[in-house]
Amino acid sequence: MTDEQIVQFIVHRAQISGQPQQLHNPKLVIYCHHTSSLYLGIKYEDCTDPFLVRFINGSSRGLFKVKPQDAAFEIWRQQLYRANGFGFTLDYILSELPPCVKHFVSYAIIEALKTKGMGFDLFNLSFISDLELVRPEESYEEAVIETDLADFSFDSPAELTEVPSL
Secondary structure (H helix, E strand, O other): OOHHHHHHHHHHHHHHHHHHHOOOOOEEEEEEEOOOOEEEEEEOOOOOOOEEEEEEEOOEEEEOEEOOOOHHHHHHHHHHHHHHOOEEEEEOOHHHOOHHHHHHHHHHHHHHHHOOOEEEEEEOOOOOOOEEEEOOOOOHHHHHHHHHHHHHHOOOOOOOOOOOOO
16 A cells, blocks of 8 residues: 555544544544644544544554654754644645654554554543554455545546447
8 A cells, every 4th residue: 555545544544433423524644732742633623622543453552653663853853843832733745744753653553453462542531431443353465455435535526428339
């Protein structure tokens, strides 16, 4: 899957997961809240604070921390802190992110999807229940098929005025 397909997949899943909670229009974000750490999250237009993406593996949970080991990342991160302080939400816009960030996020999601028993959910202190993104038993292949089908649904519908003869 490409970086763009991964973003579409995660946002699509967040849209589905947010509907029962009356959460709409999710977007992928990078979130920093009074620490020097950056986290991957989903921001719904109906909610003030973003939901943080968490890895699930059995009973273990871990927030998705954006931390590529790259000098370009450190420079970019310091620029973010100078511009925004230590409390901000940054829209995850592929064209505006350094390649090391895009590749780190994409690689981590693909590796998690390929790892048996690994899933994702969304965590927010304001909500009683967590929102499921990817069930631990789902596979990378299932995610790719879903993404391919979603891409197909964005194609322009073809109009058939007559049935072609064979």
